[in-house]
Amino acid sequence: MTVMELSNLSVTLRRRDVIRDVSLSVGKGEFIGLIGPNGAGKTTLMRAALGLIPFVGNSSLAAMPLAERAMAVAWMPQQREIAWPVTVETLVMLGRTPHVGALASPTDHDRSQVDAAIRWMGLDDMRQRAATRLSGGEQARVLIARALAQDTPFVMADEPVAGLDPAHQISTMQTFARLAEQGKSSLVSLHDLGLAARHCTRLVLMSEGRLIADGCPAHVLTPERLAEVFGISAWYQDTEQGPVCQPLEVIR
Amino acid sequence: MRLVLPLVLLVFVLFAASLLIGPAGIGVWEGLSALFTMDESPQALVMREIRLPRALLAVMIGAGLGVSGAAMQGYLRNPLAEPGLIGVSGSAALGAVIAIQTGAATAFALALPMAALAGALGGVLVVVALAGPRGTSLTLILAGIAVSAMAGALTSLVLNLSPNPFAASEIVFWMMGSLADRSMTHVWLALPFMVIGGGLLAATGRGLDAMTLGEDAAEAMGISMGRLRLAVVIGTACIVGAGTAVAGAIGFVGLVVPHVLRPLVGGRPGRLLWASALGGAAMLLAADIAVRIVLPERDLKLGVLTALVGAPLFLHLILKLRGTRI
Numbered sequence: 001m002t003v004m005e006l007s008n009l010s011v012t013l014r015r016r017d018v019i020r021d022v023s024l025s026v027g028k029g030e031f032i033g034l035i036g037p038n039g040a041g042k043t044t045l046m047r048a049a050l051g052l053i054p055f056v057g058n059s060s061l062a063a064m065p066l067a068e069r070a071m072a073v074a075w076m077p078q079q080r081e082i083a084w085p086v087t088v089e090t091l092v093m094l095g096r097t098p099h100v101g102a103l104a105s106p107t108d109h110d111r112s113q114v115d116a117a118i119r120w121m122g123l124d125d126m127r128q129r130a131a132t133r134l135s136g137g138e139q140a141r142v143l144i145a146r147a148l149a150q151d152t153p154f155v156m157a158d159e160p161v162a163g164l165d166p167a168h169q170i171s172t173m174q175t176f177a178r179l180a181e182q183g184k185s186s187l188v189s190l191h192d193l194g195l196a197a198r199h200c201t202r203l204v205l206m207s208e209g210r211l212i213a214d215g216c217p218a219h220v221l222t223p224e225r226l227a228e229v230f231g232i233s234a235w236y237q238d239t240e241q242g243p244v245c246q247p248l249e250v251i252r
Numbered sequence: 253m254r255l256v257l258p259l260v261l262l263v264f265v266l267f268a269a270s271l272l273i274g275p276a277g278i279g280v281w282e283g284l285s286a287l288f289t290m291d292e293s294p295q296a297l298v299m300r301e302i303r304l305p306r307a308l309l310a311v312m313i314g315a316g317l318g319v320s321g322a323a324m325q326g327y328l329r330n331p332l333a334e335p336g337l338i339g340v341s342g343s344a345a346l347g348a349v350i351a352i353q354t355g356a357a358t359a360f361a362l363a364l365p366m367a368a369l370a371g372a373l374g375g376v377l378v379v380v381a382l383a384g385p386r387g388t389s390l391t392l393i394l395a396g397i398a399v400s401a402m403a404g405a406l407t408s409l410v411l412n413l414s415p416n417p418f419a420a421s422e423i424v425f426w427m428m429g430s431l432a433d434r435s436m437t438h439v440w441l442a443l444p445f446m447v448i449g450g451g452l453l454a455a456t457g458r459g460l461d462a463m464t465l466g467e468d469a470a471e472a473m474g475i476s477m478g479r480l481r482l483a484v485v486i487g488t489a490c491i492v493g494a495g496t497a498v499a500g501a502i503g504f505v506g507l508v509v510p511h512v513l514r515p516l517v518g519g520r521p522g523r524l525l526w527a528s529a530l531g532g533a534a535m536l537l538a539a540d541i542a543v544r545i546v547l548p549e550r551d552l553k554l555g556v557l558t559a560l561v562g563a564p565l566f567l568h569l570i571l572k573l574r575g576t577r578i
Contacts, residue, residue, distance in 0.1 A: 052468055070474030081466035083329035084519035097462050098474040102455070130519070146465065150473070 001028045002060070003154035003185045004049060004073070009057035011041075011048045011209075018044045019055070019209045026154065026187060031180040033200035033217075034189040037230055040206040042189040043078060046156050050075055070098035074150035078158035078189075080139050085130035088142050092117055095149030117149040120175060137164045144172060148179075155179065155186040161195065173199035193234065197221055197245035205229060221245055255516050259530035263311065266537035270307040271299065273541055275548060305436045310540045311533045312439070312446050313431075313499055316491035318532020319525050321506025323453045326460035326521030327484045328389050331514070334507040338392065339375045339399030340489045344496035346403040346410075347371020349423050353410050364426075365441055365497035372493025375399050380485060385478050388467065392481065429500035429555025431540050442494040449490030450529070452483045457522030459483075464521065502555045504562025505532050511569055 004026040011019040019041045026032060034042050048055040050073065051062030061073055074095070082091065095117065096110040106114075118124060121141045126134065131142055140163060147155055155176070161169040169192070176186045177199050187204075190196045196203055196217065203220040205213040207229045213220045218238065226234050231252035236245045272283050278295050286295040287304065320335040328337075336342065351357040351367035382395035414420045459480040462470035471477050495502065509531040510524055517523040536554075539561065543552040 047468070050472055052471055066471070066476055067474045070472065073472070075469060075472035077466060077468045079466060079468075081329070081464075081469070083464045083466075084514070084521060086464060086519040090518060090520060091464070094462055094465060094473070097458065102458050143465070 002026060003028060004187070005058070005060040006049055007058045009045070009048060009055055009059060011044050011053065011055045013044075013053075017209055019048060021057075022206075022209075022211045024204060024211065024214070026185050028153070028185060029180050029183045029201075030185045031176050031199065031201045032185070032187045033196035033203045034187055034206065035191070035193065035196055035203055035220075036206035036212075039208075041209040042206055043158050044209075045206065046075075046158060046187065046189065050156065067098065070150070070152075072152055073154045073156060074147040074152045076143055076147045076155070076157040076160055078162075080136070080143055082131045082139060082143075085132045087128050088123055088131050088134070088145075089114065089118070089127045091131045091142055092123075092145045092149050095146040095151075098150065113151050114149050117145040120148060121145040122171070137168060140164055141168060141172070144175070148175075153184055155184065155188075157186065157188045159189050159191065161190065161192065169195060177201075193221065193226075193245045193247060197236065197243045217243055217245070227251055255513075255527055256530070259527065259534065262534045263530055263537065266534055266541065267307055267311060270310060270537050270541050271303050273544055274298070274303055275544075301435065302433075305434050305439050306431050306540065307537065308439050309431050309434055309442070309499060310536045312442060313495040313502065314505060314533040314536025315529040316446050316449060316495055316532070317502065317505040317536070318509040318528035318530070319450060319453050320488040320491045321532070322510040322521070322524045322528035323456055323460065323484050324488060324506070325510050326463060326524065327456075327480065328393065329463060329466075331511055332507070334503075335488050335492045336400070336501075336503070336506070338379050338396035338485055338488060338492075339403060340372045340379075340492040341496045341501050342400040342403035342407070343375025343378075344368040344372035344493050345427055345501055346407050347374075348426060348497065348500070349407050349410050352423050352426060353414060353416075353419050355419075362437065362441065365438065368497035369445070369493055371403070372489060372496065375403060376485065376489035376493070379489075380482070383481065383485070387481070389481075392485065425553065426500050427555075428553035429502040429558075430543075430551075430553050431499055432543075432551065434498060438498040442498045445490040445494035449487045449494070452487030452490070453525060456480060456483050456487070457525055460521035460525070500553075500555060502536070502558055504558045504566070505535055508562045508565055508569075509535055511566070 002025050006022060006024045009019060009022045022045060036042050047053050049059045049061055061069055092114050096106060100106050100110060121144055123145055144160055161172050173195050176188060179186055203217050205220050212229060213225055221236050226232055231250060232247050233249045233251050234245055234247045272280055282295060283299055286299045289296060317335055324333040324335055324337060325331055347370050348364050348368040351364045356363040378399050379395045383392040411420055411423060459475045462473050462475045467477055510528045513527045513531050514524055517527050539557050540554055543554055543557050546552060
């Protein structure tokens with residue numbers, strides 16, 4: 001069973017090919033890291049897959065009606081926008097928007113989903129604080145909790161760990177890994193190859209709008225690819241404590 | 253919801269006060285009974301033909317400006333947004349100015365509000381065409397600025413070329429905004445637009461709440477950005493167009509009221525809509541009572557007073573905000 005199916009997806013912005021012929025299938029219970037240098041098209045690929053920007057090709061998510069898609073996938077954009085000083089609890093409850101009717105108020109089930117998301121991201125102490133007054137890293141965790149509260153089989157997040165401290169980076173990656181264990185899938189763009197190698201079940205490598213490699217971390221993070229795509233050398237080893245990938249030098 | 257009851261009470265008290273305060277010096281009991289009796293006494297005429305439409309218009313326009321200000325701020329995610337931003341008040345004023353200049357306004361009583369409504373319609377059509385079905389909030393702001401600038405330039409041109417100094421001064425006074433000497437005809441003219449606009453904006457609460465997280469996140473939560481933008485623009489245009497048509501340009505209500513009430517609703521844009529409607533009605537009723545009390549014989553204009561009260565209030569809020577943010 002797949003939660004997202006992209007075939008020959010291309011995006012052209014201002015007559016420039018930003019994404020070219022990307023085909024990707026995301027199965028149940030996968031935690032996929034989307035990696036690639038700046039400008040490789042990671043964000044554009046995710047936004048096109050969601051149907052937020054025009055594209056050519058097929059995306060199973062973009063083909064759905066809005067309300068149905070909101071039940072199928074949750075999206076956490078890179079811009080961590082919180083426009084108004086609402087409480088953390090209120091903000092996480094926004095994730096229930098697709099489930100709560102236009103004139104209905106949240107049910108006990110909605111509240112328990114919000115509680116669970118808040119607990120998962122360790123936000124219990126700040127439930128009643130204004131989300132705009134939190135630190136950048138805390139805001140990121142609140143927004144992840146919001147996406148979790150949407151309770152969809154698939155979560156897409158654009159650089160969810162950027163700006164988090166090491167402990168919260170690891171626990172966020174573990175959150176997605178635990179979702180995968182429960183049969184929920186996620187596609188997460190990342191710049192930290194170490195975290196990607198260690199936690200993701202599968203990596204998708206992009207460069208200049210094309211999909212370069214797709215597979216398990218050891219298969220994707222080869223020295224040749226890292227040199228060619230990122231222009232770096234790295235130390236990669238399957239150790240007793242799991243796979244370790246440590247970038248070393250710039251070689252271009 | 254603890255906020256609703258005090259606001260409703262406030263509007264109620266101010267509405268009653270608006271009915272009972274005026275130069276005719278009608279007593280409280282006398283006035284209220286004259287309102288509900290069908291006789292043709294002077295008191296009954298004053299109450300029904302002068303004070304009632306004035307108070308009703310203050311409630312309608314105040315509530316409309318409040319709710320459209322809240323919707324505009326919520327949609328643009330900017331506390332400095334106001335209903336006039338999409339250029340509707342400017343283009344409505346242009347329509348009215350043309351009606352005064354050509355003499356149509358003196359020839360036929362409803363020519364001025366009708367021309368203002370036509371101007372507002374033209375303005376909103378241009379804005380919707382410019383902001384497009386796939387536009388963002390930024391294109392909407394730019395389109396609004398363009399339409400406002402164009403309408404402002406054309407209004408100045410009409411004033412500039414006006415051969416008649418009386419028409420020019422009439423235009424200037426009209427643009428200050430007032431509720432004096434309005435009749436029930438004005439109420440009936442504005443009411444359908446106010447109801448349509450209010451209905452459109454009332455339905456945007458859920459979408460505006462989701463917009464707290466930005467356009468992308470809101471769309472991914474099942475909110476249609478195109479529909480939301482259209483509802484906000486058309487709803488605001490109906491309200492501001494009708495309001496400007498019958499009362500002239502009344503500033504600061506749509507800017508200040510949502511700003512003052514935001515902390516009281518926990519920052520939630522959806523709840524702010526209702527609160528701002530009540531708050532706007534209260535503010536405009538109070539301002540319209542004040543122009544009758546402060547300088548009763550000098551015809552102080554309502555728009556002048558709201559700006560005089562609104563601007564310092566706004567400054568105060570900015571200073572307070574500067575203190576709490578690092």
